[in-house]
Amino acid sequence: MNHVQKIALRPLPGSKSTELLRNPDRGFRLEIALDVGRNYNSHVPEVSGTTAFLQKHYEDYKGDCPMLAQTYFYLSAYENKDLDDIAFDTMQIFLDELRQMGMRALLRFAYQMGYYGPECADRDQMLRHMEQLAPFIRKNKDVIHVYQAGFIGSWGEWHSSKYEFDRKEMLESILRMVPEELQVQVRLPEYKGLLGNDHPQYKRVGFHDDFIAIKPNSGDGGLIPGSAQYAQFCEESPFLLIDGELPWGEWSFGDGWYIDPYGTIMRLAEHHYTSLSLIHNNREEYYRQGDDDGKYSMEYWKEIGIDPSWLQLNRLPYADAWFLDEHGNEIRRTTFDYIRDHLGYYLQAGRLEIGMLREKQLASLTLELRNYGFAAPHGLESAAFVWIDQQGNEIQASSAGDPRHWHPHEPGDAKRSLLAHVVQASLPLPEHAGVYRLGLKIGNSAGHSVRIANDIPFVQGVNVLTEVEWQA
Known part of the structure; x- marks a missing residue:
């Protein structure tokens, strides 16, 4: 492996959580x-x-x-x-x-x-x-x-x-x-x-x-x-x-x-x-x-508040950033907000590692995902890492696993300990030198795409994780 890049992806602040409401099947x-x-x-x-x-x-x-x-x-x-x-x-x-x-x-x-x-x-x-x-x-x-x-x-x-x-x-x-x-x-x-x-x-x-x-x-x-x-x-x-x-x-x-x-x-x-x-x-x-x-x-x-201490006491999932605005200030959330945002899945990425295997012309990818929702995303059926060129074209793709297995916690776990799903894939490197966006695309059988709860671009149904400059 010639080079490994480690990236901590910024979570989506709670003040922007309504941007996730168009996610399908939830x-x-x-x-x-x-x-x-x-x-x-x-x-x-x-x-x-x-x-x-x-x-x-x-x-x-x-x-x-x-x-x-x-x-x-x-x-x-x-x-x-x-x-x-x-x-x-x-x-x-x-x-x-x-x-x-x-x-x-x-x-x-x-x-x-x-x-x-x-x-x-x-x-x-x-x-x-x-x-x-x-x-x-x-x-x-x-x-x-x-x-x-x-x-x-x-x-x-x-x-x-x-x-x-x-x-x-x-x-x-x-x-x-x-x-x-x-x-x-x-x-x-x-x-x-x-x-x-x-x-x-x-x-x-x-x-x-x-x-x-x-x-x-x-x-x-x-x-x-x-x-x-x-x-x-x-x-x-x-x-x-x-x-x-x-x-x-x-x-x-x-x-x-x-x-x-x-x-x-x-x-x-x-x-x-x-x-x-x-x-x-x-x-x-x-x-x-x-x-x-x-x-x-x-x-x-819509008037009754909810706070992290009650959620912690009752072993209920939430992302820390859900209670913050884009400047890191605490915001008031209600029980209605919590139910609306956590029905089904609430997927958030954490650490991303990119390893370039030049001799094999592959990128080795590892992404940590957590689901803060009530359920695994059973209505979805596909997840893939993709390269996107400067013209917005998807030029390579590799499976990122089956999202229907991304449970919030181990089924049957009375403590509801949050799972960290480690998603790994080998993605063929682009044929030509240039700057490429690495994306995560999650969707259902109707072609509806999922936005994850990170403060990153969401372009044409793809979560843009980072940009990579590739020297062929």
């Missing part, structure tokens, strides 16, 4: 419910048009930059018949708009709006719909973050169903419908347990908790600390995409209870959440009823 999400036969929003029927509510919703919440949208396609108009061109055209228009916006869907099909809704397909019609939908899902898999089981019961949550179903049969049919490269989420661990842990598709099945109330409540499905379901969630969540939502603010406000942000943070970290609804218990302009004009839980979270 963070707060929207919720859209579209009746595909009648072409209106199922939750807010007065908003008609295939993409009108998506555009309006994004505009209302764009300050927190949601890059995911839970997408309910209600098949209620087809409870007794096959899906037609109107249904498929409507769904395609919506997903094309989502794709154009650079977002991805948490996709769910359902029939019943509300408890024991009157419109629901029976077993044979439901299986026929799955058969029809399989090619559509495969065609659009690039815009799907995760698939949520759906179909059965109120809101597709597998409870309060008009009909009884063999749930194992239905889950296996859903798994066949969805391409194997996509994970499938179910509402409760007990539904996943129907497969048996030796089932070949068992490890594809994650969870969406649609009632994060922290205090035990009749709506939580028994998912409470000390239960077998809770233990299963803790054990399996490090390896899965996990989504959730608070109860509607209109429900909790009416009952006079407020959802504790600190307890929520503990739950999101313990269960490795990748995404969380930005809509539930937060403003809810379109969902408020009567004279309910109070503040909801998330609105209080």
Whole structure:
């Protein structure tokens, strides 16, 4: 090795952490419910048009930059018949708009709006719909973050169903419908347990908790600390995409209870959440009823502070610089900020070593990475070191490993000791002399790129680690 260069990469200050919010496959999400036969929003029927509510919703919440949208396609108009061109055209228009916006869907099909809704397909019609939908899902898999089981019961949550179903049969049919490269989420661990842990598709099945109330409540499905379901969630969540939502603010406000942000943070970290609804218990302009004009839980979270001492006491991840501005001064952070920035992954590079192996025409690269988020970046699929020439062209690339293995801590570690991931690669040297930028490119299957939490240039989807002058 002819020369070794060691570089300490500057962390991104917390005053700039919002620059990371466009990172894909993580963070707060929207919720859209579209009746595909009648072409209106199922939750807010007065908003008609295939993409009108998506555009309006994004505009209302764009300050927190949601890059995911839970997408309910209600098949209620087809409870007794096959899906037609109107249904498929409507769904395609919506997903094309989502794709154009650079977002991805948490996709769910359902029939019943509300408890024991009157419109629901029976077993044979439901299986026929799955058969029809399989090619559509495969065609659009690039815009799907995760698939949520759906179909059965109120809101597709597998409870309060008009009909009884063999749930194992239905889950296996859903798994066949969805391409194997996509994970499938179910509402409760007990539904996943129907497969048996030796089932070949068992490890594809994650969870969406649609009632994060922290205090035990009749709506939580028994998912409470000390239960077998809770233990299963803790054990399996490090390896899965996990989504959730608070109860509607209109429900909790009416009952006079407020959802504790600190307890929520503990739950999101313990269960490795990748995404969380930005809509539930937060403003809810379109969902408020009567004279309910109070503040909801998330609105209080935006006022309640958080500090390093509480995070340390509870063994929760954070980067020191997250509490600082660009001048090194301390800044106030809130519980809402912490949840928003740490859902999913928060990747930060530390030390970089570059060794030039002239005789082999290789650069030996070693990069130390830490993940301060709640979860490994399961929605991503590639990472590579690249050389970029002065014209901005990527001229060489070499794998930097599989980012889905970059856990914040060792799964099962009760102390949550932060892991330092050492990423190594051999990158062919440029053929010609000149000044080149060495970059790290991380992305998903849709071509969306990840910015790491370092105060370095991010150019055309590449994190520029340093510049190197190469004498051929």
